[in-house]
Amino acid sequence: MELIKILVICLLTAFLAVLLKQQKSEYALAVSLAGGAIVLLLVLKNIFVPLLRLRDALTEAGIRADAFGVALKALGIGYITGFIADACRDNGQAALAAKAEFAGKCAVFLLAIPYLLAILDLAVGLIR
Amino acid sequence: MDVDFIFRIAAVGIIVTVLNQLLVRSGREEQAMLTTLAGLVVVLLMVVNAIAELFTTVKNLFGL
Numbered sequence: 001m002e003l004i005k006i007l008v009i010c011l012l013t014a015f016l017a018v019l020l021k022q023q024k025s026e027y028a029l030a031v032s033l034a035g036g037a038i039v040l041l042l043v044l045k046n047i048f049v050p051l052l053r054l055r056d057a058l059t060e061a062g063i064r065a066d067a068f069g070v071a072l073k074a075l076g077i078g079y080i081t082g083f084i085a086d087a088c089r090d091n092g093q094a095a096l097a098a099k100a101e102f103a104g105k106c107a108v109f110l111l112a113i114p115y116l117l118a119i120l121d122l123a124v125g126l127i128r
Numbered sequence: 129m130d131v132d133f134i135f136r137i138a139a140v141g142i143i144v145t146v147l148n149q150l151l152v153r154s155g156r157e158e159q160a161m162l163t164t165l166a167g168l169v170v171v172l173l174m175v176v177n178a179i180a181e182l183f184t185t186v187k188n189l190f191g192l
Contacts, residue, residue, distance in 0.1 A: 009130065009131060009134070012131065012134065013134055016134065016135075016138040019138070019142075020138060020141045020142070020145075023145040023148075024141055024144065024145050024148075024164070026168055026171075027137070027138070027140070027141030027144070027145075027167075027168075027171060028141075030137050030141070030171045030172065030174075030175045031134060031137050031138050031141065033175050033178075033179065034133060034134055034137050034174070034175050034178050035134050037175075037178040037179050037181070037182040038130040038131075038133060038134065038178065040182055040186075041130075041181070041182055041185060042130065044185055044186065044189055047189075048189050051189075069191055072190045072191060073190055073191060073192055075190060076186050076187070076189065076190025076191075076192050077190075077192065079186060079190070080183065080186055083182075
């Protein structure tokens with residue numbers, strides 16, 4: 001079962017990180033980063049096929065595919081930003097984590113601007 | 129690629145810690161520091177490769 005394997009890897013990584021934290025804390029960071037990367041890679045490999053099938057279903061239903069593309073992009077940005085922000089926060093760098101998350105939020109906002117403008121034009125068109 | 133990768137990094141960490149203690153006890157602090165740095169560089173290279181692979185995968189999957 002894929003989930004069990006991922007959970008075991010997380011537990012293992014946590015154990016090794018704690019083990020290495022006393023003497024050499026930089027290796028604890030390295031182990032947790034590596035474990036996190038591997039878990040994310042495993043999850044991504046499972047998520048990708050259903051996402052593509054969802055996108056094809058949406059395009060058949062006539063909904064504009066690029067809207068779903070932007071949603072996927074935002075999901076990707078959130079995914080990576082969360083990964084790095086949590087890694088920073090784990091190692092006592094709360095300020096860095098906050099900045100990383102702020103950068104991620106700005107990136108997602110930049111993605112959404114065209115759609116905000118489209119909605120604005122639509123609204124203005126309705127009013128007049 | 130996955131679990132043994134984590135073991136490899138932890139093994140390097142443990143070996144460097146033991147070597148460091150060994151060198152410090154035998155009075156060679158400089159070599160101890162060099163060993164720690166060398167181990168750190170090796171581990172960082174391995175981790176950077178893993179993170180780079182993760183980022184390229186995410187970039188391809190989500191079309192970033």
